Amino acid sequence: MKHELSQRTINRLVQYHTILREYSKKNIENITSSQISSFLKIDETQVRKDLKSIECKGKCKVGYLVYELKEAIEVVLDYKSTKKAFVIGAGNLGIALSKYSKFSEFGLEIKGLFDINPDIIGQKFDNKEIYHLSTIKEKIAQTGVNIAILTLPNKVAQSVADEIIEAGIKYIWNFAPSILTVPVDVKVWNENLIGSFLQFCAIESIK
């Protein structure tokens, strides 16, 4: 099921889930596709199509049961399974992502950060510690982490990627603006923030 959903659909489902959480906190039991579409300023037909694609059917006038829809999205997007990751590069972005509490709600647990700056090694926050990069192999063995979130300057991204792959990392969520060369069994997801912004500019003709 999950494999058939496009990135845009998944993004919309995550946004529906945000609204459903807010409804759920307020103990509101029902929600209509029209309410969701007006919050997000998207077409109501699109909302109904998305929810039908995850096999949720609303009832005429009553809409959807908030808890059912919330649960259905969590199952489809696999929020409940834990995905353990290390953050590589404890600069501002690395620390911002490590402190981002919403990640854990979606099953992403950051088990520690790695850096080479001696001034910050050993620092702790939110139950996370900054370790020296040279210890990553033993930390992978201890924790079973196979995902790395790469928040590094461009110039060191490839050499550090080589090092963490050698240590056992299989999946890289790459925030460095760099094209990494990796073995075939390692998967890279490039987080292209500037590409996203340029799309916003193109859609809205921002000058």
Next chain:
Amino acid sequence: MKHELSQRTINRLVQYHTILREYSKKNIENITSSQISSFLKIDETQVRKDLKSIECKGKCKVGYLVYELKEAIEVVLDYKSTKKAFVIGAGNLGIALSKYSKFSEFGLEIKGLFDINPDIIGQKFDNKEIYHLSTIKEKIAQTGVNIAILTLPNKVAQSVADEIIEAGIKYIWNFAPSILTVPVDVKVWNENLIGSFLQFCAIESIK
């Protein structure tokens, strides 16, 4: 032209541009679609289709001229036009984005940060200053900024959005995991990092 490109195409064009910059730095004059596709591990047909969509044609065996292709992407994605923005929320993420030098290469200039924490107001780095949020209206008048990059906790995102819209902001690049309610003439682009990660997990079946 730009309006016809999908987000995925734009994202790929930005990645092609990254490779072209590296080739350009190394003074390599030509590049083939096969080289681009092997760097990015995507289908060569896709690369040729994308480049044809921006009216770049390669020559058999020789490929594309690096400087021509780089220039063509910059024109299509409008890198050269300056887009001025303020960062609202000078926490780790706000500062990370403000320090991200790649933004300016793509025409995005961050003219300052805003916060309400008295301990950090007045701090400067990279020619940028952290101002008090209460001064945003006059700073908009001085600079002509109409884009805000919102890097705030969920609980204050809506009230601050109301305040900056009142002050004149028209475009919001929203990193807060929150659905904002805004007037019809204000445009919001939700940067959904966790949605992006969940898509990675779904594609690669990460458990």
